[in-house]
Amino acid sequence: MSYQIAIVEDDPDQRHNYAMALEKQGYTVSAYADRGSAREAMSSAMPDLVVLDIILGHEIDAGFQLCRELLAIDPSLPVLFLTERVDEIDKISGLRLGAWDYQPKPVSLAFLVERIASLLRLRALRDEPIPATRPAQATGHLSIDADAMQVHWRQQLLELTITEFRLIAALVRRPGYPVAYEALMQATIQQYVTRNTINTHMRNIRRKFCALDSAFACIGNEYGHGYRWLKES
Amino acid sequence: MKIGSRIIGPRLGSKLLLAGCVLLLIPWLGFQSLRAMQQFLTEGQAAAQLLTASGIAALLHGRRELFAEQFDDHAASTQLATLPLYPLPGRILLDGFAEDWQGLEQRSKDYGGAPGPQFSLLLGENKQRLYGLLQVRDTSPIYRHPAYLRLDHSDHVRIYFKDTNNQQGRLLMTFEGSGKVTVYAVDSDWRIATPGSPDYRLQGYVDIDANGYSIEFSLPLAMLGEQRQLGLAVADVDDPHQRTVAHISSTFPDIHRDHYNRVSMRSVATEAILQGLQQQDAQIWVLDRALNVRASTGGLGAQVEDYLNTEQQRAKPLWQSLSDAVLGQLIGLTSQPLEDFDPLQTLRRDDALLHAAMTGLGGTQQRPSLDGRHQIIAAAQPIRDGASIIGVVLIEQSTGTILSLQRHSLQHIALLSLLSLSAIVIVLLLFSARLTWRITRLGRDTDRASDEWGRMQHRPNIRGTRAADEIGDLSRNIEQLLARLNRYQQFLSTIPRTLRHEINNPLNTAATSLEHLQAQGGDRVYVESAQRGLQRISAIVDNLAEAASLEDALHSDEISVLSISALLSVYIKHLRERCRHDIALSLPENDIWIEGSDIHIEQLLDKLLDNACDFATPGTSIAVGLNCTKTHCLIRIKNYGPTINEAELAVLFQLFHSRRDPEHSNSTEQHIGLGLYIARLICERHGGDLSVVNLPSADGVEFTATLALTTIDQE
Structure with a gap:
């Protein structure tokens, strides 16, 4: 049975492009242009995953509101925000509402497909846990579960977005070696990434580690080059 | 970057001070009004003097007897020339020299003639004493010989007078060479001293030179009776062996009649009247028709000295001496004692006034004193007897009192002006300093509201916006202006972000469409170049947004x-x-x-x-x-x-x-x-x-x- 995916996007071209790309992957896609129609359709039949734009028509917070309403019906519903609102504050509000991921536009379709697949896999894992096919990779106090896309630091779960998870995974692949910006950019599998974007992600990741462990200092800058996972001393 | 570069020129404080100089008009105005007051007071004094003169003239009205040749019981005596008695500035040192007569000796009268001895006589009066200067031309004087008892065996001077009892008095001055003369009361033959001892009421001194001899003598006026008759005769002895009187010259024609010259001088009665009117700082003269002084009282000399007594003068602090000097320059006051006594000139200077009074016109005039340092007001009024004028009252008074009054006022004004000026200047300075400080602070705050690149601060701090005055208004205006500018700047800075939001949608459309195109096997070269183009657009928009919000980003870092x-x-x-x-x-x-x-x-x-x-x-x-x-x-x-x-x-x-x-x-x-x-x-x-x-x-x-x-x- 194919997954049911709902797309709420007011721009018809983008809506069409998303739908085409997802249908090509074998998903069943229903697309909506505004909050009202989406809300009405989805309250009768919940999809397996929702892709939401935040600004819908004249309603600038329609996406957030819809997310709140849908999660009230089904709290385990994976919600992926895909929006032109790229400010940090919007991202934080979206994730706080319970969204699983937040992607700024422009987005690559390949990345979107990949991301949706990951989210669905995560959902499946959550619904019926199966033993991990691959053991979690451990580096010092850090352990990375690639299947569950989960990171533990000193046995504590770190809440990371998928992009952040991928950046950590890329850094830890060869601990102690510098990883260039270019490699990190590729790891995000986003289309247009600048060094600033990487720096911002790294800063957020550091913050999350520091929230668990104030002595955390394993992510080191390689100025003019990139980053490096430092071995714990 | 400074808002407005500094232009060289006076600052606000200097300008206010300059404007404050107008206040210097206050002392000037005060000085001008003082000048007017001085004029007014001087005129008032002149009027008062004239009034006093009229009063005195009224007192003397019709008192012809005070001016007539007194007690002319004999018609002949009216024929006799009077002996003028000149007021003297002070005591005469009896030394036979004429210097202390102050030029008055030119007024001496000549008497006698060949074959009798020639002599000149000058009489003066001071402090109730009569002084005389007698100069006799005698190339071979015969001195008194101590061996002779008789007094007429040498050159001698006879003085005839009527005493207080209207009795004939005879005094004889004789000498034995230069030095004091010896005076005797003598018998009617002028031979033997009647008491035998010298009479010390009359003192004299003789000085002998080649031309003859000079005697200065003095006697109390009280010796003379009310008639004030006085005669003088010079007896000349030529032969040192015979020692007989060869010739006698006298001031009156007949030495054997007891009518002598009347000493023309103050009448006792007039002077008694004037005593009551004596004024401290005024000099009152009563003159007869011939402008001879009949009486005088008071004096000008003392008043200035009285006003500034010497003790005070010595104790005066420096600033006061300075102010005195400055004020003296301004109003012509001097603390020098007044010297206005010159018997020769005293009346001459008021001549015109006196002559006008003689014709019946009273008047005043102002003249400088003899030393030129004081102003003297003279007022003259005729004394009448029916239709005729019998004399003149002259009152002279210096303006010293007015000037000293004026000086006091000026000092007062100067002090007050100085105090008020300095108070005003200090207040102005403080006020201007405060204003300048507020304006400077406003300028500084305004300057700080933006950085050197013209970016507005988020919270410009403009102080002094609660003041109610114009600078407060200005501060509030600037604060509002800055707030508006700030809002506008914030609006501008949000434009790139808004632009990024807006452009991300079409960018996304294009990017996803390109991906489909690529998946459908579109021409790789074109698809890739289109993707590079999109990447550039995306980067530009990102950079713009980053630059616009960099400030925030930097602060949140x-x-x-x-x-x-x-x-x-x-x-x-x-x-x-x-x-x-x-x-x-x-x-x-x-x-x-x-x-x-x-x-x-x-x-x-x-x-x-x-x-x-x-x-x-x-x-x-x-x-x-x-x-x-x-x-x-x-x-x-x-x-x-x-x-x-x-x-x-x-x-x-x-x-x-x-x-x-x-x-x-x-x-x-x-x-x-x-x-x-x-x-x-x-x-x-x-x-x-x-x-x-x-x-x-x-x-x-x-x-x-x-x-x-x-x-x-x-x-």
Whole structure:
């Protein structure tokens, strides 16, 4: 049975492009242009995953509101925000509402497909846990579960977005070696990434580690080059 | 950047002070009104004097007897010439010399003639004493011989007078050479001294020279009776052996009749009247028709001295002496004693006035005193007897009282003006200082509201907006203006972000469509070039948004203490791997610590070194140096290549300014004039600045980024 995916996007071209790309992957896609129609359709039949734009028509917070309403019906519903609102504050509000991921536009379709697949896999894992096919990779106090896309630091779960998870995974692949910006950019599998974007992600990741462990200092800058996972001393 | 550069000229305080000079008019006006007051007072004094003169004239009205030749019981006596008695300035030193008569000796009258002895006589009066100066021409005087008892055996002088009992009095002056004369009362034959001893009421002194002899003598006026008859005769003895009187010359024609000359002088009765009218600072004269002085009282000399007694004068402080000197210059007052006594001139100066009075017209005049240092007001009124005029009353008074009054007022005004002026000046100064301070503060606050690049501060702090006056209004206006500017700036700064939001949707549409196109096997070359184009648009929009919100981003960044030297060495190490130029790095031995955001320092180095690499002439090396001053560290990045022209230097760090020629830029890098602008912002955020100079050899440029050192001790 194919997954049911709902797309709420007011721009018809983008809506069409998303739908085409997802249908090509074998998903069943229903697309909506505004909050009202989406809300009405989805309250009768919940999809397996929702892709939401935040600004819908004249309603600038329609996406957030819809997310709140849908999660009230089904709290385990994976919600992926895909929006032109790229400010940090919007991202934080979206994730706080319970969204699983937040992607700024422009987005690559390949990345979107990949991301949706990951989210669905995560959902499946959550619904019926199966033993991990691959053991979690451990580096010092850090352990990375690639299947569950989960990171533990000193046995504590770190809440990371998928992009952040991928950046950590890329850094830890060869601990102690510098990883260039270019490699990190590729790891995000986003289309247009600048060094600033990487720096911002790294800063957020550091913050999350520091929230668990104030002595955390394993992510080191390689100025003019990139980053490096430092071995714990 | 200062708002408005300084223009040379007087500041507000100086201008206010200059305007305050108008206040100097106050003392001037006071002085002018004092002048008018002086005029008024002088006229008042003149009027008062005239009134007094009229009063005295009224008292003497019809008292013809006071002016007539007194007691003319014999008609003949009226024929006798009077002996004029001149008022004297002071005592006469009886020494036979005429100096102390002060030129009055020219007025002496000549008597006698050949074959009798010739002599001249001058009489004066001072303090109820009569003084005489007798000069006899006698080339061979015969002195008294002590062996002879008889007094008429030598040259001698006879004095005839009527005493208080109207009895005939006879006094004889004789001498034995220069020196004191001896005076005897004698018998009617002028031979033997009747009491036998000298009469000391009359004193005299004789001085003998080649022409003859001079006698100065003095006797109390009280000796003379009311009739004041006095005669004088000179007896000449020629033969030293015979010693008989050869000739006698006298002031009256017949020495054998007892009618003598009347001493023409103050009448006792008139003087008694005047005594009652005596005024401290005035001199009253009563003159008869011939303008002979009949009586006088008071004196001008004493009053000024009275006013400033010498004790006070000595104790006067310096400032008062100074003010006296200045005021004396201003109003003509002097503390010098008044000297107005000159018997020759006293009346002559008032001649016109006196003559007018004689014709029946009273009047006043103002004249300088004899010493020229004082002003004297003279008032004259005729004394009438029915239709005829029998005399004149003259009152002279100096204006010293008025002047001293005026001086007191002037001192008062000067002191008050000085006090009020200094008070006003101090208040003006304080007020202007306060105003200036407020305006300067407003200017400073306004200046601080924006940085040197014209960006508004988020919260401009304008002080003094609660004042109710115009400067308060101005402050409020400026505050509102700045708030509006701030809102507008915020609006402007949100434009790039809004633009990014808006452009991301079509960008996304295009990007996803391109992906479909690519998946459907579209021409790879075109799809890729379209994707590169989209990437550039995306980067431009991102850069714009970043530049606009960099301020916020910089402020929200985590600030940590970091070693700039370590950062720089890591950065250059990685740069050397990808840069085609040689990079020479010189670091100090010690670590240099700054406080800041490492990501942004990295960004700064990206911008500066990208720039250096792009402009460096191939084959040359780029020199990166780090050194530090007490408070800042300096990162110098030097490359050889094209220089920057002067006009460009000024605008190099401004938004949207690019050094690169369009053909010079490569397609993958974005150069829209943001790099150096962002670099400058980063430097400023780190308490420093960014500057650039062309190398002196004109074959390259050197950028210097200044960053503040950390204040936290690293030891």
